[in-house]
Amino acid sequence: DAKTTQPNSMESNEEEPVHLPCNHSTISGTDYIHWYRQLPSQGPEYVIHGLTSNVNNRMASLAIAEDRKSSTLILHRATLRDAAVYYCILRDPSNYQLIWGAGTKLIIKP
Amino acid sequence: GAVVSQHPSRVICKSGTSVKIECRSLDFQATTMFWYRQFPKQSLMLMATSNEGSKATYEQGVEKDKFLINHASLTLSTLTVTSAHPEDSSFYICSARVPTNEKLFFGSGTQLSVL
Numbered sequence: 001d002a003k004t005t006q007p008n009s010m011e012s013n014e015e016e017p018v019h020l021p022c023n024h025s026t027i028s029g030t031d032y033i034h035w036y037r038q039l040p041s042q043g044p045e046y047v048i049h050g051l052t053s054n055v056n057n058r059m060a061s062l063a064i065a066e067d068r069k070s071s072t073l074i075l076h077r078a079t080l081r082d083a084a085v086y087y088c089i090l091r092d093p094s095n096y097q098l099i100w101g102a103g104t105k106l107i108i109k110p
Numbered sequence: 111g112a113v114v115s116q117h118p119s120r121v122i123c124k125s126g127t128s129v130k131i132e133c134r135s136l137d138f139q140a141t142t143m144f145w146y147r148q149f150p151k152q153s154l155m156l157m158a159t160s161n162e163g164s165k166a167t168y169e170q171g172v173e174k175d176k177f178l179i180n181h182a183s184l185t186l187s188t189l190t191v192t193s194a195h196p197e198d199s200s201f202y203i204c205s206a207r208v209p210t211n212e213k214l215f216f217g218s219g220t221q222l223s224v225l
Contacts, residue, residue: 032212034212034214036214036216041201041219041221042218042219043114043116043203043204043205043216043217043218043219044154044203044205044216045216046213046214046215046216049212049213087153091212095159096142096144096159096207096214097144097156097159098144098156098214099156100146100153100154100155100156101153102153103153
């Protein structure tokens with residue numbers, strides 16, 4: 001399974017944009033890039049996913065590098081409720097298992 | 111969005127007893143459900159994949175006789191931790207896949223504490 005690498009933690013100020021990076025240099029041509037987040041003592045929550053093109057939804061934007069070896073999750077205006085562990089995961093389309101890395105703990109400062 | 115309900119949210123039991131955790135898809139039919147466990151400050155670890163009407167597929171190192179998974183209907187999967195011991199104490203999470211949808215939906219998790 002292809003692996004992802006993320007910083008252990010990041011800090012940001014409330015109301016400012018946040019860029020969460022993810023490296024996935026061994027990604028295959030058909031792997032989807034998923035982002036989930038997990039608040040303390042809760043199950044993960046879907047954030048966004050993409051394959052090749054940049055994606056936007058009401059929660060975030062996903063910017064995918066042209067060579068697909070890295071991607072960035074963008075929270076346009078962070079709030080205290082966005083404090084969570086963010087996981088960048090590659091999904092092999094031949095199965096629907098998600099192999100979870102360590103994720104990035106996002107700390108939002110008021 | 112799709113909702114996955116997981117119960118109980120917290121359970122405390124004595125060593126040697128069995129505990130059943132339920133995972134229900136409330137507004138969709140889930141052909142595939144996944145079970146994870148998570149230790150404090152660690153990431154999720156996939157335990158098994160269950161498909162409706164067939165036997166679960168367990169990940170390497172997960173004892174299938176200890177962690178019984180039943181996926182008898184398209185909306186319900188259960189995980190039974192048999193003869194639980196303190197080392198089984200963990201946060202257990204289920205997720206369900208919506209057919210033709212790339213997303214996975216997760217339950218809120220079950221904190222199991224074995225005394």
